[in-house]
Amino acid sequence: MQAIADRQGVKRYVIDLTVNGDPHTIVVKANTLLVNVLRDELDLTGTKKGCELGDCGSCTVLLDGKPVDACLVLAVEADGHDIVTIEGVAEHGELDRLQRSFIDNAAVQCGYCTPGMILSAKALLTRNPHPTELEVRQAIAGNLCRCTGYVNIVKAILAAADGSAPQTAAASASAATATTNAAGVTAGLGEEAR
Amino acid sequence: MSTDTKQDYAVIGHSVPKIDAREKVTGTAKYTADLKFPNMLYGKILTSPHAHARILSIDTSEAEKIPGVKAVVTHKDAPTLKYGISPARWDENIFCIDKVRFVGDKVAAVACVDEETCYKALAAIKVEYEVLPAVLDPLHATDEDQPQIHDEFPRNINAEIHQNFGDVDEAFRRAHYVRTDTFVGNRTYQTPLEPHTATSMWEGDKLTVYSSTQSPHYFQYYIAREFGLPMGNVRVLKTYVGGGFGGKLEPTGLEFAGAVLARITGRPVKMFYDRAEMFAHNRGRHRQYMTLTTGVDENGKILGVHADFIMDGGAYTSLGIATAYYAGAMLTLTYEFDNFRFDMLRVYTNLPACGAQRGHGAPQPRYAFEAHLDNIAKDLGIDPIEIRIRNARRPNTVTPNEFKVNSCELRACLEKAREISGWREKKGKLPKGRGIGVATGSFVSGAGYPIYRTDLPHAAAMIKVGEDGTSATLYTGAVDIGQGSDTVLCQMAAEAMGYTYEQMKIVAADTETTPHDFGAYASRQTLMSGAAVRQAGEEVKRQLLETAAEMLDFPPEQLDVRAGRVFAKDNPETTLTFGEVARRHFVTKGPLVGKGSYTPPKLGGTFKGAPVGTSPAYSFAAQVSEVEIDEETGEIKVLDVWDVHDCGTVINPSLLHAQVHGALFMGMGEAIWEEVKFDGNGRILNANLSEYRLPTALDMPRVHSELVESYDPAGPWGVKEVGEGATLPTMGCFRNAIFDAMGVSVDSLPLSYEKVWRALKEKREREAAG
Incomplete structure (x- = not known):
């Protein structure tokens, strides 16, 4: 040099x-x-x-x-x-499936941790395309988020890993509940992590 | 009002993606620190290394000689008006004049060509101090022999509150059982991920400040006051904000010092805190010492409560006078009782000032009360959920401190939490080391009175439909700091206009281009900003239908518009698009604009402090958690948390549940790990993100977030708050689960592994001795 x-x-x-x-x-x-x-x-x-x-x-x-x-x-x-x-990460304006999944799973709040989270997740999915929930949590354990409690971030990464990053994951989860106004969302650390 | 409770909405009630999500996932979202302006300088503040010291002299001459240093300023160069939340307690200066009052107090500031030169310049400023004895223990701050921190506040008493409703003494005399418990809260910090930044610049007499703020309007008000400027000559705006949680609600030294430096140098100046400086600036949760006495009848029905608190305010008032009132006022919301006494002492210490953190004043007293109530339930042999159901507030009731509660589904929250958590199958039947606990909470949906004395409306909004009708822009002073207000307000605008969310644009939180709004605090924007937005949208709709009526030769009252389609109510075949009508409107009548504003009705009583805690509507919540304790180490593993919320009509379900997740996460951090610690000289020991322990992705339990049906007539479409309320039950809920698991009470926050271990050890020793 x-x-x-x-x-x-x-x-x-x-x-x-x-x-x-x-x-x-x-x-x-x-x-x-x-x-x-x-x-x-x-x-x-x-x-x-x-x-x-x-x-x-x-x-x-x-x-x-x-x-x-x-x-x-x-x-x-x-x-x-x-x-x-x-x-x-996005190529020619086309979002990566992780980016898409973060949007669809409401994994973004203030957005300040988001770039780092997505890159940590991207590295994980590159070396391990089908991680367990615990592996996802370990991969982002060095990325702090103050807004989300990581709940939807973990969900988004797992959804992207499935390759099914659904276009309307959040929307379909809510469709049934919008009129009843009694939506229920359950997410968190799966059994394999315990 | 209730006619629209069951409508099938076109836009609200749907989990649309966040309006800014694409910018945030691609890295194109610009936060304040990402902005660069031509000829911009970098600025830093020199802070005090002593907790309490007299400033004897400040010599800036060596610093000024360093190449690249463009300005060095002290109190001599800046306005010396004191500031703070209320005129009776304006106690802070832009730069310290005679004394420094905590490690981190503002002494001087520099503007330089780059960051590195700033640090050289700060190191070259010579300040001569006479170090004074410091007040570090809030419990002794008022002792006769303690040093005086502010001359205007004898015995270091910042505020003293005595409120008395009904007859508590008589209630205790009548009571079947009276119990007293004392709990201690911890100093925690909001810890937004984005460090505070402010970039200031002058054009003639006009000052523009880009700031990572929760309230551009409040900053504008205070900056204008400090610099003697008309508010119209101060423009405060934000770009994206990386979280606030209360920590970005009041101006910091960055805005004030930046304005001084920008004026002297004639150049834009970017000021920023590093992580340690954020901790030093603080304005986080107060440490509170809370003694509660409650009298109940033989069924556990609460007859009266006395709350006797001491609060460590730190060196300045900050927003803390409101915190002090909130601490007691909010205790009356969840359970019905007629007799309440609240005594509070907020004392000054030589520690960083405390302010408003998510749940403002209420979470620690809520922890204390929920723990206290479990003690009472245990003493009387009543199930913890049962005692809460017996006392739960009902809708359309008034608290002893005169808060009017409209909707309230706390009982339904408790019953649902009991059901979904499997409480009946678990309570008393879990294996050794496991426990289950419950707690409740309630929070305001916006403060009933403004953050400073003014008759301005609390919120205002404008909607301008694009000339060709293909877009509409919402102009609002509401502040999206990550919680998603831009998204839900655009949903509300589209719903009210009969438009689509996808075509909405937003300009927000800029004091020059958007109408006034008090900003993001007290969980106010969905209800208050939303009410103004709805009004603006309805004004657009009215004008649009008039134009459509002319186009179709129909009476306007026979037309409606929904999701971008204008149609005749009786004959759905007769349609026009929103866009073609909007275009026609512009051509024939000029801009299609709607405006709205919101002022809450007169709320609350007339006693001293009556406004604090008033709100048009209150959220309610119940949480149940299940924990596992390692008896050897005291380690707490939270397995599951079930949160059931009554938060009125939901505008965006997935953003709403995300708020619950985040609030619960913060509550969990405060409950188990987070605490700002000091050495014997008032220096923070853990002003970084490895030793101030935020929970990581590996620490989070399974979270189950559910709702109960609810509608509040005070909110647009029946909405209430959610963002802060979910922080409230968590600490008490975990304490009660530990209490259930091990039979030990941890009476101070955080409920650290060490404290649990010690409590278990003491219990074993007691049992061995007994």
Whole structure:
């Protein structure tokens, strides 16, 4: 990796990244975080910052297909690697089945954890297309959500894994209850997790 | 009003997808911190390292010399008007002038070309402090020998409340049984995932602030007041907000300091908290010490209640005066009794200020009361659900503190919870280490009085139909912070107009382009903003049908419109599309616009503090939970939670149940793990997301969310709240399940594994000794 020193002698490094399939050559400092390169240099603000300590998972991206907290990866460590951010999940405007499933299962509230959740889930389904509920919960255990209690997120990931991510999962669940105004929804940790 | 209870609605009552879901799943949704403006600077606040200290001097000269530092400001550069929720308790300054009052208090601020330079600049500001003894124990804050935190508030008493309804002493004299219990609540933090951000910029005398806020209007009001600007010269708006839960309801130093820095530099300034700064700013749940005394007759019927509380407010009032009133006021809602006394002391300490967190003041007292009631039930040999059914509030009743309750299906909630949880088969019959518990809750559907004194309506809305009729835009000041108000309000607009949800657009929460609304707090928007939206939609519909009547040569009263189709009531063959009529309207009469506003009726009594807790309608809920306790470690495993809600007519069932899931999750975190902890110098020990323990996906139990039939005449289409109410029963419900499982009472939150373990150990020791 090529290094350049500025007048104060602080070194800058020239790194090559592939982000969502696009090549980028960027000059960074040794302590520049990947999350800041993505957000500030490449304007890919779909990658969120929630703690900058690797606790919340909001900045999860895929590094060579593996989910990582972009706040714990130095930009220089990502040199030569392939990165997928949330902006790279839908192709040509066509939503990924996980994205579709998150919408259909009402798994999105404030949306701040959503990009990281979807990428953690995507990595899971890539390596394990038919996970158990416990495996889903383990895969997103590093992604905190403050709105949903994870109930519909887990449901959405399991539905996407079934390949059946139904267009109207939420709508059909409610159709029978809309007029009675006594809808019941039961979801949660299945027996296999206990 | 009740004529539309059973209608088959075209738009409401359906689980349409969220209007902003696509933006959120693709990463295109821009939150405040994602916004960039040309020539923008970055700003940070220098905060106090001491819990209580006199500021002797501030030297900013070294910081100013650093290349890239564009401004360094202190109280000398900023307005010095104090602020807070109520004029009697305005006690906070933009920057501290003479003293700092908690670790994290605002001392100075910098604006720099980048974030890194900000930290260099903050480190170069020299502040000389004289460290003072700090008040850290709320139970001793009022002692004679304690340091004085605010000169205007002797003995560190921020607020003292004494309310008395009926004759509690007489009720206790008449009672078959009187019991007193004391419980302690925990300091928790809202912990939205999105850190607070505000970007401020001036154009001449006009200030624009993009902020992650729950109430642009309240921010506008306070910023205008601080800077002496007409409200019309302050524009506050939000983009997407990454959760609030009460923590983004009042302006922070970011808006105020950002406005000062932007004015001095003439450039946009983006200010932001990191996670530790969020914890320090706080405004989360108060720690409360709650003593309850209740007298009951031989059947367990409650005759009177005395609530005697002390609340640790932290260094400033924040929204806490409302919290203090709510803590007692909301205790009267779930069970019927005539005699109630409430004594509260909100004290100042040198800890971060507390404010409004989901359920505002009510969840901890609710935990205490539900635990207390289980103790009474056990003493009298009455089943916990049975004692609640015997006391459950009925519809069309008035509480002793004069809250008028219209719809109330608490009894039905309890009966359904008993049924779906298998209570009868489980209670007293579960294997060792397992237990089942019940608790209830109730919450306001919007506060009956505004957040500050004003005669403005509580909500207003406008709908503009597009010129060609292919879309309509709802303009509302209501604030979607993730709960889905943009979605349900568009559903309500479409229903009222006879239009389709899919064609709705929304412009929301911008003080310049949208009509006033108080924002997202007190679970108010579905009912209050919804009422304004319905009115606006009906005004559109009326005009549309008039134009359609002209086109069809029909009397307008014989026409109706539904889901985008205008039709004659008697002759459904005679139709026009909404779009063609709307276009015709624009061509012949100009813009097709509807407007609405909502002001609640006069509510509540005339005693001091009577407005707090008033609401046009109240939600009710019962929860049952089943837990498993590891006797060796005290570990609590929550297996199942059954929540049954009475929340009126449901606009979007899947979003509604999602609110229950989230509220229950927060209640669970507070119940078992969450607590902000301090060292002996008032510094937070766990200001991060690994040591402040939010539940993860692995911690959640099975959640069963159900509803009972309900309709409230005060709400549009019969709606009530859900977003906060479901937080209320959870803590008491878990405590009661642990009580059932092990026979031990954990009398302070969180109900941590360690506390359960200690309680079990003490029980074993007692039994061995006895």
